[in-house]
Amino acid sequence: MSEEFKIEIVNPEKSFLVKEDVLEVVVPAFEGEMGILKDHISIISFLKPGIIKVFSKSGDENYYVEDGIIEFKNNNLSILTSAIFSVTDLDKSKQGDLLKKAEAEASKSEISDQAKYLADQKVEVLRSIN
Amino acid sequence: MASLDDLKKRIASVKSTQKITKAMKMVAAAKLRRAQESAERGRPYSKKMNNIILNLSNGISDKENAPKLLSGTGENKVHLCVVMTSDRGLCGGFNSNIIKKAKSYFSKTLNEGKQLKIITVGSKGNDQLKRVYGDKIIENISFKESKNANYFDADKVGRIIIEKFEAGEFDICTIFYNQFKNVITQIPQAQQIIPLNNEADHNNSDESYEFEPDEDEILSNLLPKNISTQIFKAMLENSASEQGSRMSAMDNATRNAGEMVDKLTIEYNRSRQAAITKELIEIISGAESL
Numbered sequence: 001m002s003e004e005f006k007i008e009i010v011n012p013e014k015s016f017l018v019k020e021d022v023l024e025v026v027v028p029a030f031e032g033e034m035g036i037l038k039d040h041i042s043i044i045s046f047l048k049p050g051i052i053k054v055f056s057k058s059g060d061e062n063y064y065v066e067d068g069i070i071e072f073k074n075n076n077l078s079i080l081t082s083a084i085f086s087v088t089d090l091d092k093s094k095q096g097d098l099l100k101k102a103e104a105e106a107s108k109s110e111i112s113d114q115a116k117y118l119a120d121q122k123v124e125v126l127r128s129i130n
Numbered sequence: 131m132a133s134l135d136d137l138k139k140r141i142a143s144v145k146s147t148q149k150i151t152k153a154m155k156m157v158a159a160a161k162l163r164r165a166q167e168s169a170e171r172g173r174p175y176s177k178k179m180n181n182i183i184l185n186l187s188n189g190i191s192d193k194e195n196a197p198k199l200l201s202g203t204g205e206n207k208v209h210l211c212v213v214m215t216s217d218r219g220l221c222g223g224f225n226s227n228i229i230k231k232a233k234s235y236f237s238k239t240l241n242e243g244k245q246l247k248i249i250t251v252g253s254k255g256n257d258q259l260k261r262v263y264g265d266k267i268i269e270n271i272s273f274k275e276s277k278n279a280n281y282f283d284a285d286k287v288g289r290i291i292i293e294k295f296e297a298g299e300f301d302i303c304t305i306f307y308n309q310f311k312n313v314i315t316q317i318p319q320a321q322q323i324i325p326l327n328n329e330a331d332h333n334n335s336d337e338s339y340e341f342e343p344d345e346d347e348i349l350s351n352l353l354p355k356n357i358s359t360q361i362f363k364a365m366l367e368n369s370a371s372e373q374g375s376r377m378s379a380m381d382n383a384t385r386n387a388g389e390m391v392d393k394l395t396i397e398y399n400r401s402r403q404a405a406i407t408k409e410l411i412e413i414i415s416g417a418e419s420l
Binding site: 010011030034043045046078 | 338341342362
């Protein structure tokens with residue numbers, strides 16, 4: 001019995017990634033990191049800023065996301081996100097830009113607690129990448 | 131009858147118009163391919179988003195306390211219409227089709243005694259609507275600077291709409307745009323986005339989801355995103371439609387200009403011939419009279 005399932009990551013502009021031979025995916029869900037294996041129960045959840053780790057037969061990949069929704073159903077994992085970057089493609093300048101933006105957001109005083117939390121998360125994750 | 135010189139000038143001017151329309155057609159064709167691709171690539175996202183929301187709203191436990199973006203305010207007094215048009219002209223019936231659709235909706239709502247508010251996206255729609263419905267337009271957004279439709283712009287529009295909704299400025303929101311079917315056919319659409327129109331296909335799947343956090347929180351987070359997504363979809367469809375419409379309009383214009391050049395050339399040659407004949411007759415009759 002194979003242990004693989006399908007993942008599909010889409011952003012508003014295009015289908016970002018489709019893979020059929022995924023063994024495990026670790027997503028930064030809102031209430032903590034969540035590992036998904038084959039035959040996981042159907043679930044819908046949110047993502048917070050973090051790293052999506054995709055372990056597949058054809059190699060492992062890491063992606064940085066800022067937000068998103070995941071849906072797992074019948075061994076199909078769909079991730080909808082508006083901001084996603086492959087960690088390997090994320091060069092220093094791009095990373096610096098994102099970090100600066102996140103820091104600016106985090107240092108605003110009038111934002112809600114939740115927004116502040118999300119911005120802090122972004123800063124933390126981006127710093128941890130290098 | 132126009133003199134030879136005038137005819138010559140007219141032929142030259144029609145020819146240069148033809149060149150321009152031909153170039154515009156080529157540009158539109160190239161842009162169309164890109165716009166069409168991105169419209170098609172953008173479809174999975176909005177479709178998936180819709181699916182998830184459908185599943186969620188099926189599973190929601192008490193409909194009474196559902197988020198307002200889903201269930202509406204319970205009233206039906208103030209209608210907000212978002213009319214999405216292009217920023218450039220010379221694209222055939224593209225803008226007028228949307229406007230026509232929107233106007234018939236406007237007069238219907240006004241006849242029912244409801245209040246109307248309009249947001250126009252794109253300057254062409256604003257130009258056409260401000261004459262009749264100028265006092266109803268509350269906002270005019272235009273993205274002349276951005277070359278292609280991007281999600282960031284759509285999100286901006288979405289935020290404005292949600293802000294107004296939360297401030298209680300309207301009860302029902304409808305967006306107007308052209309759906310791209312193919313190069314010749316674009317279908318003007320009116321799509322209600324607030325409250326969300328739960329289409330009839332309630333595929334009551336027994337699939338039960340696990341939610342983390344709970345349904346209400348997910349829904350209230352997801353619905354605003356869905357608004358932006360729907361607007362983004364409309365923008366993508368619109369930009370593909372605009373280019374398609376412009377391409378066929380420019381194709382027609384080029385053909386018409388060609389016909390006109392042919393007609394004018396015949397007229398020019400005829401009158402040139404007539405002038406020569408006239409001169410010959412004058413010379414001959416002059417020689418005969420000697």
